[in-house]
């Protein structure tokens with residue numbers, strides 16, 4: 001399972017196919033209403049079940065939906081609950097779990 005990052009609002013990269021700049025982050029205009037932008041904002045605002053802080057943009061995160069069935073998470077536009085956690089929080093947790101094992 002690899003980590004991902006939510007691109008910051010207004011992030012643009014050149015398309016590998018055409019070289020034309022394409023938007024990969026949500027629009028800077030918070031009320032744009034695009035489905036993709038709404039979803040990315042929801043992801044960035046959803047709380048990490050380990051530290052209870054928002055995931056935020058440009059931070060490494062994991063999809064931990066299966067590991068945290070009771071966490072708040074957020075609902076995707078398909079009505080599926082998803083839980084994201086900071087990668088650093090998960091790495092810390094793994095280290096602590098190892099440390100407390102006898």
Ligand SMILES: [Zn+2]
Nearest residue numbers: 027032034037
């Ligand atoms: Zn948009």
Ligand SMILES: [Zn+2]
Nearest residue numbers: 048051086089
């Ligand atoms: Zn966290």
